Amino acid sequence: MKKLIFAILILLLLIGLSFYSRINANNLPALKEASYYQKLDSKTVQCQLCPRRCVITDTKTGFCGVRENRDGVLYTLVYGKPCSVHIDPIEKKPLFHVLPKSFSFSIATVGCNLRCKFCQNWEISQARPGEVRAYNLTPRQIVEEAKKSGSRSIAYTYTEPTIFYEYMLDIAKLTKEEGLLNVMHSAGHINEEPLRELCKYLDAANIDLKGFSQKYYGELTLGNLDSVLQTLKILKQEGVWIEITNLILPGLNDDPQMIKEMCVWIKDNLGDEVPLHFSRFWPMYKLTNLSPTPVETIQKAKQIAMDVGLKYVYIGNVPGDPAETTYCPKCKKPIIIRKGYSIEEINIKDGQCIFCYQKIPGIWK
Ligand code: SF4
Numbered sequence: 494m495k496k497l498i499f500a501i502l503i504l505l506l507l508i509g510l511s512f513y514s515r516i517n518a519n520n521l522p523a524l525k526e527a528s529y530y531q532k533l534d535s536k537t538v539q540c541q542l543c544p545r546r547c548v549i550t551d552t553k554t555g556f557c558g559v560r561e562n563r564d565g566v567l568y569t570l571v572y573g574k575p576c577s578v579h580i581d582p583i584e585k586k587p588l589f590h591v592l593p594k595s596f597s598f599s600i601a602t603v604g605c606n607l608r609c610k611f612c613q614n615w616e617i618s619q620a621r622p623g624e625v626r627a628y629n630l631t632p633r634q635i636v637e638e639a640k641k642s643g644s645r646s647i648a649y650t651y652t653e654p655t656i657f658y659e660y661m662l663d664i665a666k667l668t669k670e671e672g673l674l675n676v677m678h679s680a681g682h683i684n685e686e687p688l689r690e691l692c693k694y695l696d697a698a699n700i701d702l703k704g705f706s707q708k709y710y711g712e713l714t715l716g717n718l719d720s721v722l723q724t725l726k727i728l729k730q731e732g733v734w735i736e737i738t739n740l741i742l743p744g745l746n747d748d749p750q751m752i753k754e755m756c757v758w759i760k761d762n763l764g765d766e767v768p769l770h771f772s773r774f775w776p777m778y779k780l781t782n783l784s785p786t787p788v789e790t791i792q793k794a795k796q797i798a799m800d801v802g803l804k805y806v807y808i809g810n811v812p813g814d815p816a817e818t819t820y821c822p823k824c825k826k827p828i829i830i831r832k833g834y835s836i837e838e839i840n841i842k843d844g845q846c847i848f849c850y851q852k853i854p855g856i857w858k
Pocket residue numbers: 540541542543544545546547554555556557558559560606655656
């Protein structure tokens with residue numbers, strides 16, 4: 494009898510352990526060899542994915558925390574492990590000239606190659622694999638779920654898509670086959686070779702141009718302005734639809750001269766039809782000591798951009814502002830009327846303003 498009870502107890506323990514391990518399997522980092530790295534001497538590798546080019550010794554991870562050297566082989570720890578999966582209006586990316594009023598199946602993993610003091614998603618961007626609950630979803634499953642949801646695109650967003658590059662690329666290849674769009678919201682810190690490979694599958698990108706001085710980038714983000722500018726130029730060369738977001742922080746990157754120089758650079762290098770989104774800062778993460786950006790500051794920035802000659806300038810995080818709407822640059826009539834993320838009216842047909850037939854740039858079908 495004692496033996497029987499003992500056996501039952503062991504059996505229950507094994508069942509419990511199996512259940513526990515299945516639940517926690519979601520928190521275990523997957524292992525897939527990373528692309529874009531070089532083997533150096535004595536089990537040391539150098540990652541070539543982003544401009545940091547981390548030299549990583551055995552058992553250590555790079556700056557982003559999601560690429561690990563194991564015995565001289567670099568692995569991505571987040572392949573198939575999205576921590577955020579949501580169905581968002583594409584306007585939330587923000588992408589205002591891409592399939593308006595459609596949904597975008599949006600994913601992110603933990604990790605980031607920047608350290609922005611104002612990050613809105615720091616709980617996941619600054620987390621490490623295992624610290625945040627993650628799903629197990631293969632690229633095929635992501636695409637199937639996106640189709641089931643009625644989304645017309647898959648968005649790589651919330652954290653920094655560069656650092657889950659292998660996962661994003663495999664999903665993007667399948668997405669193309671299924672006729673959905675691939676869109677990305679990124680801070681643009683990625684090296685040329687992986688970016689050009691990604692561009693074969695990427696339809697649109699919103700790139701954060703966080704400020705227009707290296708001093709600002711260095712102090713507030715630990716990033717590099719030149720890397721972002723190079724990314725923007727490559728996206729343009731490769732024919733990817735670009736929109737730009739500039740988050741304005743009071744007293745830190747709101748200098749009118751700096752904003753003007755940024756707008757001139759955009760016009761000269763990317764053209765006057767690139768939509769520019771000025772976004773209002775709300776106290777966040779390590780900058781809760783700051784006040785929200787005054788609305789007048791954002792409106793002044795918009796006027797500077799319009800004076801430079803940019804045709805599509807928007808204001809974000811100011812609900813109800815008329816600058817959420819797209820106006821035809823020729824007849825000045827509203828052609829996409831927005832209230833927050835909802836679309837009230839679309840007056841574009843076949844890529845043209847319905848009032849004056851002006852061609853409006855973007856991806857409309
Ligand atoms: S992707 Fe990560 S590991 Fe690779 S260079 Fe950039 S920060 Fe370093």
